[in-house]
Amino acid sequence: MFGIDVPIFAFSHCRDVVAAVTKAGGLGVLGAVAHSPRQLEIDLDWIEEEVGGRPYGVDLIVPAKYAGSDDGGLSMSDIGAMIPDDHRKFVDDLLTKYDVPPLDDERATGQFSTKNDAAAPFSADSQAPNLDISLAHDPAILVNALGPPPQFMIDKVRAAGRRTGALAGKAQHAERHVNAGVDLIIAQGYEAGGHTGDVGTMVLIPEVVDAVGDTPVLGAGGIGGGRQMAAAMALGAQGVWCGSVWLTTEEAETHPVVKEKMLVATSSDTIRSRSRTGKPARQLKSSWTEEWENPQTPMPLGMPMQPILVDEALSRISRAAHRDGSGAEKLANYFVGQIVGSMNKSKPATQVVYDMIDEFIEANERLNSQING
Template identity: 50%
Template sequence: MRTALTELFGIDVPLVGFSRSPAVVAEVSKAGGLGVLAATAYGPEELDVQLTWIEEQVRGRPYGVDVLVPASTVGDRRELVARLRAQIPAEHIEFVRSLLEKYGVESGDLARGHGAADDQVVGVAPEGVEALVDVAFSHDIALIANALGPAPPFLVERGKREGVVVAALVGNARHAARQLDAGVDLLVAQGTEAGGHTGTVATMVLTPEIVELAGATPVLAAGGIASGRQMAAALALGAAGVWCGSVWLNSVEDITPDYIKRKFQAAESTDTVRSRTRTGKPARQLRSAWHDEWERPDAPEPLGMPLQMMLAKDAWQRIDAAAEQGVAGAHALGSFFVGQVVGSFGELRPAAQIVADMAAECAECITGLQRVIHGGAA
């Protein structure tokens, strides 16, 4: 298949695989797509290690990174951790403490937090993002994507200077117009079906709207795409390819805890929810007892990003650890970001096989449509 996306990166399949799992990223690129690593899952030093490893695996094939640059954050890098923790209300800390204990999870000292959680919160603060961007551009990346908010000038300017494609995820036409004005090279029209931070417009409606607005700028479709049929539909809507995230959560290489993968496989497409309780911004995830507790009438309102993210990451480290130890309450709380395609999850497959299966099914669908056009003679 040849599209504007395959031509732009010299890849074989018009598919971008977004994941926090380095092995998934490597396998997608090796299979002919473009793997993209979620950089904000790591601190700068760890990101450097992971990108070095990916480059050793892909042997010159293109890959990219994705960062989160929210329109506004609380505090700045110089005083981030201490100042942010001081801004988390005691009411919220007590609510999460009591929630964890209600489900049999040791709460520990939530006010102090954990280093790993702090590192990831730094990754969504302005100076923290710049540190991750510096690491990314020190490697041979082909793409850098901004998944939240308008692409800042320093990101676009550096991408153009260093020959790296700058992409941006958008959830409506207004966002797309801002990104085009900022000078991005590639738009990702992410429908509400997607996992993680999403808007409220469905992929089927959003994609052609963004394609028309973008003109010569390539557009990828995202949200609700985990099969070749859905990939063919995206191409029919005018997209140059697809951006897939949730499908890799059901891959062999994905690093999501096993108990969460089992919950995914048992879930239906209606078992997800857009909630601010994990990051402070609306993000689609698997509904669990965690969300039920935050929806109680006496629960506090979730904080903004990155305060809610800091509070929640502390809790989720404890929940995942307890669930792996067999604590039933922790299992009930367990969740992760995932899109509505979770209802299609079956047996785990290697990431490379997922790419191959999607490409083959997409080609078969397109051939079938040609037969329809020609009255069965193809």
């Protein structure tokens, strides 16, 4: 379908990881949800220069359902007005409790400002320019998380001669995607970093494979090595889609404090929490998740109110986390899956691909010798 050497897809927000995996024979996919149109243009130009015609992809998040989706979308100021005072107070008190300093003047807000009429993040309106910029470039595949890609996205991508992919956490999601015209399904299980459902990868992959007929399926969630890759392919997947394993690579732009936490974390050190985006997303446990899990804490809001509520707080925490022993260091965390327990050494992304292939071949040989005696 893509003319790649090895069926390893790398989801990453970091363009260096995307290019490295594509150059190693896999297919890098740039997570573009937080990219401004200008930044996306710069990154796609750079990636194309690096990969020299080899295939890469772009991942946008256009959820099927979000606050205001039935009424044509809300602006940032509409959403700002929907955030209860109790929630704002909780976040302010948390930053005071952990002694997290404010941002300096020239960057006095986080990524989202509620003082303007821009389209809210995680909405069809906010992602439309990035879809057009992607199609003006040369990605082989455009992927959507959180529901089936909207019909306008499928139609535009198809008209441009590219493929669409979509993540599925249930067999029913996958069926819906295929009926909508999606070309590639990513069956992503509970172990995964980021937004994830409640069905484990081991159960999900064969269910999705059985549900979608001839549409190819990639296995995702908890895949960081060749044994897991062999397992996913034994379950019927045509390849694998990995997100967490790149976060501790040498190229990754993961916050250095969080990278260190990931390198020593065990597979029990993650939690599915709505505290960052409003939807359940697996992330590293830290004081941040502990505080949001506390029964006294207000329940996280929905998407996109919660990400707007916590945006500036997360920027403040990132900015101050490098101070040893600080409250910000304790709070710092990021999305990552259970495979974090095996991510114990920082390596180049290319090496991750090569190690995965070596281990995949060994796993197959072991299975063959068990079958053949």
